[in-house]
Amino acid sequence: MSRNHNSLLSAIVLAGGKSSRMGKDKALISIGGIPLLQLVCSVAAGCTDHVYVVTPWPERYQDLILPNCQFIRELPFSSSSLHFSTQGPMVGFAQGLSQVQTDWVLLLACDLPRLQVEILTAWTTELNYVEDEAIATLVHHTKGWEPLCGFYRRRCLPQLLEFINQGGRSFQKWLNQQPIHVLSLRTPEMLFNCNTPEDLALVK
Ligand SMILES: Nc1nc2c(ncn2[C@@H]2O[C@H](COP(=O)(O)OP(=O)(O)OP(=O)(O)O)[C@@H](O)[C@H]2O)c(=O)[nH]1
Numbered sequence: 015m016s017r018n019h020n021s022l023l024s025a026i027v028l029a030g031g032k033s034s035r036m037g038k039d040k041a042l043i044s045i046g047g048i049p050l051l052q053l054v055c056s057v058a059a060g061c062t063d064h065v066y067v068v069t070p071w072p073e074r075y076q077d078l079i080l081p082n083c084q085f086i087r088e089l090p091f092s093s094s095s096l097h098f099s100t101q102g103p104m105v106g107f108a109q110g111l112s113q114v115q116t117d118w119v120l121l122l123a124c125d126l127p128r129l130q131v132e133i134l135t136a137w138t139t140e141l142n143y144v145e146d147e148a149i150a151t152l153v154h155h156t157k158g159w160e161p162l163c164g165f166y167r168r169r170c171l172p173q174l175l176e177f178i179n180q181g182g183r184s185f186q187k188w189l190n191q192q193p194i195h196v197l198s199l200r201t202p203e204m205l206f207n208c209n210t211p212e213d214l215a216l217v218k
Contacts, residue, residue: 027122072085153205154196
């Protein structure tokens with residue numbers, strides 16, 4: 015998607031974690047013959063100018079077809095993070111955000127099989143109208159914020175790192191301390207996460 019230079023938009027897709035509820039890497043699960051990470055990246059590429067895939071293991075995904083996507087290899091957050099594949103989505107996000115050059119970034123989990131590019135594109139047009147003080151624009155539902163399908167300002171990185179450095183790993187806790195613009199969503203099924211074999215059966 016092409017935009018004027020001042021309004022370029024990046025996406026960060028997170029592909030890490032344990033996939034313990036699924037029992038195998040969610041990113042590689044096939045939905046209609048297409049690996050889930052490829053599906054999500056293709057939607058991200060359809061509504062942004064550049065896609066970063068943040069993962070501890072880029073080699074695992076080298077056979078996927080990911081045009082306009084660039085891998086960022088996630089590193090252990092600190093020398094004490096021995097099991098860095100489980101350091102959590104916030105740390106992956108922070109590492110991705112440190113590479114982003116655009117003012118806004120769309121953050122996506124890799125386990126969202128029902129993303130709709132039309133809705134994400136419509137949301138991108140709202141970014142120009144978000145209050146200056148808001149660091150993100152996200153959907154809010156009964157369980158709280160939806161952190162892994164929404165937009166963040168690049169300038170939130172220092173606050174994010176401070177929270178992480180103090181041991182914080184909960185998006186909800188961090189977001190509850192921040193000014194956030196609320197995104198409206200009439201079709202909440204778009205946010206369906208494919209976490210378990212039962213979820214996968216529903217999608218298929
Ligand atoms: N890069 C990166 N992504 C992560 C990490 N942990 C989780 N994710 C991603 O964040 C999204 C949500 O992950 P979750 O479903 O909460 O956690 P999970 O570890 O993947 O799965 P469970 O073990 O079943 O909780 C998915 O896109 C994961 O790939 C991480 O440490 N690094």
